[in-house]
Amino acid sequence: MNSNFFQTPNTEQQLLQNCTAIAGQSLTELTTLCKVELPQELKFSKGLTGQLLEKILGATAGNAAEPDFQNLGIELKTIPVDINGKPRETTYVCTVPLLNSNGVSWQQSWVRRKLSRVLWLPIEADPQIPLAKRRIGMGILWSPTEMQSQILQQDWEELMQLINTGQFEHLTAKIGTYLQIRPKAANSKTLTHATNELGAPCLTAPRGFYLRTQLTSSILQQAFVLP
Amino acid sequence: MNSNFFQTPNTEQQLLQNCTAIAGQSLTELTTLCKVELPQELKFSKGLTGQLLEKILGATAGNAAEPDFQNLGIELKTIPVDINGKPRETTYVCTVPLLNSNGVSWQQSWVRRKLSRVLWLPIEADPQIPLAKRRIGMGILWSPTEMQSQILQQDWEELMQLINTGQFEHLTAKIGTYLQIRPKAANSKTLTHATNELGAPCLTAPRGFYLRTQLTSSILQQAFVLP
DNA sequence: ATGGATCCACCTATGGATCCCT
DNA sequence: AGGGATCCATAGGTGGATCCAT
Numbered sequence: 389m390n391s392n393f394f395q396t397p398n399t400e401q402q403l404l405q406n407c408t409a410i411a412g413q414s415l416t417e418l419t420t421l422c423k424v425e426l427p428q429e430l431k432f433s434k435g436l437t438g439q440l441l442e443k444i445l446g447a448t449a450g451n452a453a454e455p456d457f458q459n460l461g462i463e464l465k466t467i468p469v470d471i472n473g474k475p476r477e478t479t480y481v482c483t484v485p486l487l488n489s490n491g492v493s494w495q496q497s498w499v500r501r502k503l504s505r506v507l508w509l510p511i512e513a514d515p516q517i518p519l520a521k522r523r524i525g526m527g528i529l530w531s532p533t534e535m536q537s538q539i540l541q542q543d544w545e546e547l548m549q550l551i552n553t554g555q556f557e558h559l560t561a562k563i564g565t566y567l568q569i570r571p572k573a574a575n576s577k578t579l580t581h582a583t584n585e586l587g588a589p590c591l592t593a594p595r596g597f598y599l600r601t602q603l604t605s606s607i608l609q610q611a612f613v614l615p
Numbered sequence: 616m617n618s619n620f621f622q623t624p625n626t627e628q629q630l631l632q633n634c635t636a637i638a639g640q641s642l643t644e645l646t647t648l649c650k651v652e653l654p655q656e657l658k659f660s661k662g663l664t665g666q667l668l669e670k671i672l673g674a675t676a677g678n679a680a681e682p683d684f685q686n687l688g689i690e691l692k693t694i695p696v697d698i699n700g701k702p703r704e705t706t707y708v709c710t711v712p713l714l715n716s717n718g719v720s721w722q723q724s725w726v727r728r729k730l731s732r733v734l735w736l737p738i739e740a741d742p743q744i745p746l747a748k749r750r751i752g753m754g755i756l757w758s759p760t761e762m763q764s765q766i767l768q769q770d771w772e773e774l775m776q777l778i779n780t781g782q783f784e785h786l787t788a789k790i791g792t793y794l795q796i797r798p799k800a801a802n803s804k805t806l807t808h809a810t811n812e813l814g815a816p817c818l819t820a821p822r823g824f825y826l827r828t829q830l831t832s833s834i835l836q837q838a839f840v841l842p
Numbered sequence: 843a844t845g846g847a848t849c850c851a852c853c854t855a856t857g858g859a860t861c862c863c864t
Numbered sequence: 865a866g867g868g869a870t871c872c873a874t875a876g877g878t879g880g881a882t883c884c885a886t
Binding site: 657658660661662663664665666669676677678679680683692693695703704706707709710740799805807821823 | 854856
């Protein structure tokens with residue numbers, strides 16, 4: 389039943405079947421499937437797991453600003469978990485728009501669209517487990533509950549208020565219950581164009597939206613069960 | 616007096632002095648100065664000459680949308696010439712804006728700004744001369760005459776009229792006395808975003824503005840004299 | 843713990859132009 | 865001859881995320 393790997397699924401059901409076929413496989417098995425070498429550490433290959441799984445599950449969007457499974461409207465997210473199945477890291481959502489973002493509503497927002505339907509793929513990430521042996525868990529197809537959606541919207545509106553008024557000094561990762569904004573760049577010297585408090589062009593660090601583990605933890609709950 | 620090479624000039628005079636120091640040098644001498652290898656042919660290094668001279672003369676703009684010598688407002692252009700000193704090729708000016716270009720005037724246009732002051736550096740390009748032996752000629756600092764400027768403006772307005780009305784089928788390289796529009800892309804399958812006749816988003820080939828040899832020929836005149 | 847910093851891949855846009863078929 | 869096609873380099877943006885110092 390591995391014959392569907394690398395093929396774009398036509399239905400949610402097909403996608404979930406492929407997830408089931410992958411659940412329990414180790415990183416070594418995934419790199420072998422993709423005919424690539426497993427590096428010694430993820431430090432210089434941070435995106436590896438996500439890219440392997442996109443390829444194996446037949447994601448199509450590449451790096452377009454679209455859901456990974458364009459036809460199904462589903463976004464794929466791997467999430468590193470500890471021995472108890474709890475997220476070890478926050479989850480990157482998308483770039484924060486720093487220009488012309490005034491007048492965009494939560495409904496239209498990139499964050500809401502990206503998170504409207506997500507396939508979460510947990511992966512063992514405890515440092516005690518050798519990279520090669522870390523396994524993929526069962527995929528969880530999720531859409532925000534009404535309450536989660538409301539909190540995300542509140543966070544987004546509070547954060548975008550600061551962006552739209554150019555208050556970059558007040559913009560820290562401490563703001564937001566589920567959603568936070570953090571730097572997203574090659575390094576801390578990287579700058580991009582933005583608009584300051586006076587509405588004039590300025591430079592500031594590129595930033596991204598991230599989900600706190602508080603949210604992803606509750607999404608995963610005790611769902612991380614290896615078969 | 617080669618000590619000024621690679622340093623950004625502070626005045627037109629300094630720039631021209633450096634040009635004089637380079638005039639008559641062969642491509643081999645230039646690649647040696649820059650400590651790079653001269654390839655067998657330019658086919659896979661089409662931009663080499665221009666990049667060598669930018670480096671040697673201390674151009675600063677990189678690939679920003681700015682004049683090469685930002686402080687002096689001067690654009691550097693190498694131009695391949697035949698045995699008689701006549702241009703063998705048209706000269707690329709800049710990308711044609713395909714979006715939001717309505718309402719831009721000739722005065723504000725990228726073409727006018729790029730061409731407002733140009734340092735022309737002729738280089739021998741007759742196929743009979745081995746690449747290694749081809750020499751740089753004397754630099755010519757040029758601004759459009761009133762008449763040249765008028766013709767460029769007419770061409771630009773005629774061409775931009777077609778762009779602004781999305782008439783890409785009618786847009787051929789035959790239009791324009793001094794200025795023409797031609798494809799500018801990795802290959803003919805490359806597409807970029809534009810606006811069609813109805814004002815709706817569409818895809819079309821990326822294009823660039825080029826100067827016909829009729830204009831560059833008259834700029835160079837008999838000025839290509841090796842020292 | 844977690845906020846701030848960092849790391850790779852890929853793609854597009856721009857800048858540097860010349861190639862080559864009809 | 866010249867209109868259409870092609871070729872390389874570099875920077876920045878987006879997508880994939882994890883690292884690490886305090």
